[in-house]
């Protein structure tokens with residue numbers, strides 16, 4: 001395979017996410033933005049950080065965006081802002097990246113693991129109430145793979161039990177939730193606080209680590225800002241215990257360029273997903289992504305379920321053909337050694353366990369060429385025939 005005909009140096013190997021090809025497509029804009037930072041040498045809290053935060057707030061239609069060092073810090077800062085006490089419980093999905101449960105446990109709080117819905121991979125709204133105890137203070141719905149949790153019932157439960165909601169939107173920035181009234185809102189702006197990650201492979205990504213916290217609440221925003229900056233009200237005056245979590249100016253400049261292309265990135269991935277969907281629809285061993293009406297899907301991952309125990313054999317077959325694929329996630333959090341002690345399980349978490357044995361994510365990114373995807377589809381089809 002050779003993508004050289006597009007004038008883009010394209011690595012022959014198929015990638016899960018092709019960051020190089022995307023860089024070359026946006027090279028001029030990105031290089032100009034990066035050069036400006038280098039010329040001004042204002043590497044920490046430079047003007048690009050403020051500009052990006054303001055542009056992102058505009059895009060998200062949220063009052064406050066507080067940039068920080070990564071998506072894990074974003075959740076930690078959000079939790080720190082809520083005045084929770086050691087031993088308080090926070091509900092998190094069992095089928096998930098480690099960040100939410102990890103930050104909860106790190107702050108002396110208890111992650112309560114709740115099972116997910118088999119079709120959407122997101123927290124099962126019917127299993128949240130039974131996980132609530134007198135110590136429960138917050139829920140972290142995680143919008144996995146590019147589509148949203150069912151936020152309306154989650155917010156209703158939160159109101160009923162007086163809980164905070166922190167939306168972990170690391171994988172779904174740009175997607176929207178549709179309320180039963182027909183009104184839509186960006187994911188990450190519905191709960192009390194939203195968090196995100198700008199890790200290089202994320203939907204809105206920089207060239208290193210980065211993250212952000214967002215909220216419409218002015219007083220929470222003030223606390224979040226203080227916490228991300230050593231709890232400092234002015235130089236060497238520390239009002240509360242905070243941490244040091246900053247988005248570098250260089251990363252902000254890159255993100256500000258990429259934000260302008262975010263909807264176009266989403267569209268490109270949706271097209272790839274639709275081509276996979278129509279190719280796999282007739283394969284009886286594959287369950288293609290389920291799309292509930294309440295959320296859009298921006299396909300951070302294209303994740304399917306493979307029936308009849310064939311997942312690992314398919315992955316091995318694809319590997320032999322030079323096609324990468326990933327298992328997100330190979331083990332539910334209750335099976336991770338760290339969380340056997342530091343988490344409380346709510347129910348048997350059966351769906352999370354099953355998904356870990358059946359899910360497989362395929363290459364999807366903004367630079368996918370049809371002929372590369374045709375090759376992937378051809379190999380998958382051949383495996384099942």
Ligand SMILES: Cc1ncc(COP(=O)(O)O)c(C=O)c1O
Pocket residue numbers: 070071072073097099100142168170171196197198199209210211
């Ligand atoms: C759902 C989710 N939350 C949080 C994070 C943490 O982000 P970061 O790697 O920027 O700390 C990730 C990153 O993979 C993620 O996928």
